[in-house]
Amino acid sequence: xxxxxxxxxxxxxxxxxxxxxxxxxxxxxxxxxxxxxxxxxxxxxxxxxxxxxxxxxxxxxxxxxxxxxxxxxxxxxxxxxxxxxxxxxxxxxxxxxxxxxxxxxxxxxxxxxxxxxxxxxxxxxxxxxxxxxxxxxxxxxxxxxxxxxxxxxxxxxxxxxxxxxx
Numbered sequence: 001x002x003x004x005x006x007x008x009x010x011x012x013x014x015x016x017x018x019x020x021x022x023x024x025x026x027x028x029x030x031x032x033x034x035x036x037x038x039x040x041x042x043x044x045x046x047x048x049x050x051x052x053x054x055x056x057x058x059x060x061x062x063x064x065x066x067x068x069x070x071x072x073x074x075x076x077x078x079x080x081x082x083x084x085x086x087x088x089x090x091x092x093x094x095x096x097x098x099x100x101x102x103x104x105x106x107x108x109x110x111x112x113x114x115x116x117x118x119x120x121x122x123x124x125x126x127x128x129x130x131x132x133x134x135x136x137x138x139x140x141x142x143x144x145x146x147x148x149x150x151x152x153x154x155x156x157x158x159x160x161x162x163x164x165x166x
Contacts, residue, residue, distance in 0.1 A: 029059070029063045029066040029069070032059075032062050032063075033059040033063035033066060033069070034059075036056070040052040040054075040055030040056045040059065043055060044079065047079075049076045049079040052072070052076045053076045056076060067093050067097050068102075070092045070096070070103075071102050074086040074103075074106055074107075074110070077089060078113070083110045083111075083114040086110040087107055087111065087114070090103045094107065101127060101130065104137065104141075105127060105141045108120040108122075108127070108144065109141055109144035112141075112144045113144070117148065124138065124142060124145060
Protein backbone atom coordinates (compact mmCIF):
# COMPACT_ATOMS: atom_id res chain seq x y z
CA UNK A 1 0.00 0.00 0.00
CA UNK A 2 2.86 2.37 0.69
CA UNK A 3 4.07 2.14 -2.87
CA UNK A 4 0.71 2.42 -4.63
CA UNK A 5 0.69 6.25 -4.99
CA UNK A 6 4.32 6.29 -6.16
CA UNK A 7 3.66 3.45 -8.63
CA UNK A 8 0.59 5.24 -9.98
CA UNK A 9 2.53 8.48 -10.43
CA UNK A 10 5.37 6.66 -12.19
CA UNK A 11 2.93 4.85 -14.48
CA UNK A 12 1.25 8.16 -15.35
CA UNK A 13 4.60 9.78 -16.17
CA UNK A 14 5.60 6.88 -18.38
CA UNK A 15 2.26 6.89 -20.17
CA UNK A 16 2.49 10.62 -20.87
CA UNK A 17 6.05 10.45 -22.12
CA UNK A 18 5.23 7.46 -24.33
CA UNK A 19 2.22 9.19 -25.88
CA UNK A 20 4.22 12.35 -26.56
CA UNK A 21 7.01 10.48 -28.33
CA UNK A 22 4.65 8.42 -30.51
CA UNK A 23 2.28 11.26 -31.32
CA UNK A 24 5.05 13.44 -32.71
CA UNK A 25 5.40 11.49 -35.93
CA UNK A 26 8.35 11.83 -38.25
CA UNK A 27 8.81 14.42 -40.91
CA UNK A 28 11.64 12.73 -42.83
CA UNK A 29 12.50 9.15 -43.71
CA UNK A 30 15.84 7.43 -43.31
CA UNK A 31 18.26 9.12 -45.77
CA UNK A 32 18.79 5.88 -47.71
CA UNK A 33 15.03 5.42 -47.95
CA UNK A 34 14.66 9.03 -49.11
CA UNK A 35 17.09 8.36 -51.96
CA UNK A 36 15.11 5.28 -52.97
CA UNK A 37 11.86 7.28 -52.79
CA UNK A 38 13.30 9.90 -55.13
CA UNK A 39 14.45 7.15 -57.50
CA UNK A 40 11.02 5.52 -57.39
CA UNK A 41 9.18 8.78 -57.98
CA UNK A 42 11.39 9.52 -60.98
CA UNK A 43 10.68 6.05 -62.38
CA UNK A 44 6.96 6.53 -61.78
CA UNK A 45 7.01 9.88 -63.55
CA UNK A 46 8.81 8.21 -66.47
CA UNK A 47 6.07 5.57 -66.62
CA UNK A 48 8.15 2.68 -65.30
CA UNK A 49 5.82 1.50 -62.53
CA UNK A 50 7.69 -1.78 -61.97
CA UNK A 51 11.02 -0.04 -61.30
CA UNK A 52 9.18 2.44 -59.08
CA UNK A 53 7.59 -0.39 -57.11
CA UNK A 54 10.99 -2.02 -56.63
CA UNK A 55 12.46 1.24 -55.31
CA UNK A 56 9.48 1.89 -53.03
CA UNK A 57 9.58 -1.64 -51.60
CA UNK A 58 13.30 -1.26 -50.90
CA UNK A 59 12.57 2.06 -49.17
CA UNK A 60 9.85 0.36 -47.13
CA UNK A 61 12.30 -2.32 -46.04
CA UNK A 62 14.71 0.38 -44.86
CA UNK A 63 12.10 2.56 -43.16
CA UNK A 64 8.82 0.70 -42.50
CA UNK A 65 7.47 3.47 -40.29
CA UNK A 66 7.36 6.19 -42.98
CA UNK A 67 3.75 6.41 -44.16
CA UNK A 68 4.25 8.23 -47.51
CA UNK A 69 5.98 5.14 -48.87
CA UNK A 70 2.61 3.34 -48.79
CA UNK A 71 1.03 6.16 -50.79
CA UNK A 72 3.79 5.94 -53.39
CA UNK A 73 3.38 2.15 -53.57
CA UNK A 74 -0.35 2.67 -54.09
CA UNK A 75 0.27 5.13 -56.93
CA UNK A 76 2.58 2.64 -58.63
CA UNK A 77 -0.03 -0.09 -58.23
CA UNK A 78 -2.70 2.16 -59.75
CA UNK A 79 -0.45 2.88 -62.72
CA UNK A 80 -0.12 -0.87 -63.25
CA UNK A 81 -3.91 -1.28 -63.14
CA UNK A 82 -3.85 -3.03 -59.75
CA UNK A 83 -6.55 -1.00 -58.04
CA UNK A 84 -7.23 -3.61 -55.35
CA UNK A 85 -3.58 -3.61 -54.31
CA UNK A 86 -3.55 0.19 -54.38
CA UNK A 87 -6.58 0.31 -52.10
CA UNK A 88 -4.81 -1.99 -49.65
CA UNK A 89 -1.76 0.32 -49.58
CA UNK A 90 -3.95 3.40 -49.12
CA UNK A 91 -5.76 1.72 -46.25
CA UNK A 92 -2.44 0.89 -44.58
CA UNK A 93 -1.49 4.57 -44.85
CA UNK A 94 -4.88 5.54 -43.39
CA UNK A 95 -4.46 3.09 -40.53
CA UNK A 96 -1.23 4.87 -39.67
CA UNK A 97 -2.48 8.43 -40.34
CA UNK A 98 -6.31 8.57 -40.42
CA UNK A 99 -6.40 12.17 -41.62
CA UNK A 100 -3.98 11.74 -44.53
CA UNK A 101 -5.67 13.65 -47.35
CA UNK A 102 -3.56 12.06 -50.11
CA UNK A 103 -4.47 8.57 -48.91
CA UNK A 104 -8.18 9.38 -48.69
CA UNK A 105 -8.15 10.91 -52.18
CA UNK A 106 -6.07 8.12 -53.70
CA UNK A 107 -8.23 5.40 -52.18
CA UNK A 108 -11.32 7.14 -53.53
CA UNK A 109 -9.79 7.40 -57.01
CA UNK A 110 -8.82 3.72 -56.97
CA UNK A 111 -12.34 2.83 -55.85
CA UNK A 112 -13.83 4.91 -58.67
CA UNK A 113 -11.49 3.25 -61.19
CA UNK A 114 -12.61 -0.12 -59.89
CA UNK A 115 -16.27 0.88 -60.32
CA UNK A 116 -17.17 1.45 -56.64
CA UNK A 117 -18.41 4.99 -57.24
CA UNK A 118 -20.58 5.18 -54.11
CA UNK A 119 -17.62 4.32 -51.88
CA UNK A 120 -15.52 6.86 -53.75
CA UNK A 121 -18.20 9.48 -53.08
CA UNK A 122 -17.96 8.67 -49.36
CA UNK A 123 -14.25 9.40 -49.54
CA UNK A 124 -15.03 12.66 -51.32
CA UNK A 125 -17.47 13.63 -48.56
CA UNK A 126 -14.80 12.83 -45.96
CA UNK A 127 -12.27 14.97 -47.83
CA UNK A 128 -14.69 17.86 -48.16
CA UNK A 129 -15.40 17.76 -44.44
CA UNK A 130 -11.67 17.75 -43.64
CA UNK A 131 -10.30 20.29 -46.11
CA UNK A 132 -13.23 21.79 -47.99
CA UNK A 133 -14.34 21.39 -51.59
CA UNK A 134 -11.50 23.48 -52.99
CA UNK A 135 -8.51 21.54 -51.68
CA UNK A 136 -6.43 19.84 -54.40
CA UNK A 137 -7.13 16.34 -53.09
CA UNK A 138 -10.90 16.87 -53.19
CA UNK A 139 -10.75 18.32 -56.71
CA UNK A 140 -8.61 15.40 -57.90
CA UNK A 141 -11.01 12.85 -56.43
CA UNK A 142 -14.00 14.68 -57.87
CA UNK A 143 -12.49 14.51 -61.36
CA UNK A 144 -11.66 10.80 -60.88
CA UNK A 145 -15.27 10.12 -59.93
CA UNK A 146 -16.49 12.10 -62.94
CA UNK A 147 -14.25 10.00 -65.25
CA UNK A 148 -15.62 6.80 -63.73
CA UNK A 149 -13.98 3.44 -64.23
CA UNK A 150 -10.86 3.16 -66.36
CA UNK A 151 -11.64 2.29 -69.99
CA UNK A 152 -9.29 -0.71 -69.78
CA UNK A 153 -11.25 -2.10 -66.83
CA UNK A 154 -14.55 -1.52 -68.58
CA UNK A 155 -13.28 -3.31 -71.69
CA UNK A 156 -12.12 -6.27 -69.60
CA UNK A 157 -15.46 -6.60 -67.83
CA UNK A 158 -17.40 -6.43 -71.11
CA UNK A 159 -15.08 -9.02 -72.71
CA UNK A 160 -15.54 -11.56 -69.91
CA UNK A 161 -19.20 -12.46 -70.63
CA UNK A 162 -18.47 -12.86 -74.36
CA UNK A 163 -15.60 -15.26 -73.73
CA UNK A 164 -17.71 -17.21 -71.24
CA UNK A 165 -20.46 -17.68 -73.84
CA UNK A 166 -18.04 -19.19 -76.38
